[in-house]
Amino acid sequence: MCWHRYDDTDSLVLRLHIQTGAKRTEVIGLHGDALKLKLAATPVEGKANAVLLKFIAQCFEVPLSQVMLKQGEKSRRKLIVVQQSSHGPSALFNGVSSLSI
Numbered sequence: 775m776c777w778h779r780y781d782d783t784d785s786l787v788l789r790l791h792i793q794t795g796a797k798r799t800e801v802i803g804l805h806g807d808a809l810k811l812k813l814a815a816t817p818v819e820g821k822a823n824a825v826l827l828k829f830i831a832q833c834f835e836v837p838l839s840q841v842m843l844k845q846g847e848k849s850r851r852k853l854i855v856v857q858q859s860s861h862g863p864s865a866l867f868n869g870v871s872s873l874s875i
Contacts (some may be wrong), residue, residue, distance in 0.1 A: 775807040779864040786863065788830070793850070794822045800868050801866050808851060809866065821867040823847065826854070833866050834859040 777789045783849050791805040796812035803810055815825040823843055829836045845853035859865070 777804065777807060777809040781855070785873060786834075786859055787844075788852075788854040788856065788863070788866075790794075790826075790852045790854060792822065792849055792852055800827060817848075820847075823852075826852065829854060830854055833865075833868075834861050835865075 775789075779787050781787050786875060789808045791808040791810045793802070793810065793812045794817045796814050798812070799814045800812050800823060801809065802812055811826070811829070813822050813825050813829070815822040827838060827841045828841060831841045834841070834856050840857040840859070842855045842857070843852060844855050845851075
């Protein structure tokens with residue numbers, strides 16, 4: 775199974791595995807059927823989820839309101855939906871290290 779797909783409304787659905795407490799936010803690679811990301815945030819009071827959504831919005835160049843956490847609010851495994859992005863899944867790998875989170 776792939777870590778990304780498009781749903782019926784042409785929104786991009788991402789299956790992610792999150793590691794919190796990293797020095798910087800970055801894509802690591804595949805982790806089973808998910809894409810692994812390290813987040814420079816702790817999982818306290820939703821801080822890690824907020825950093826994740828901001829990171830995804832920046833990668834796909836969409837407003838934060840177009841990035842939604844569909845599953846996994848309190849889990850390492852997350853399902854993220856990106857609406858109306860002109861970029862494909864590879865946007866997570868393009869210039870990621872230069873993003874300011």
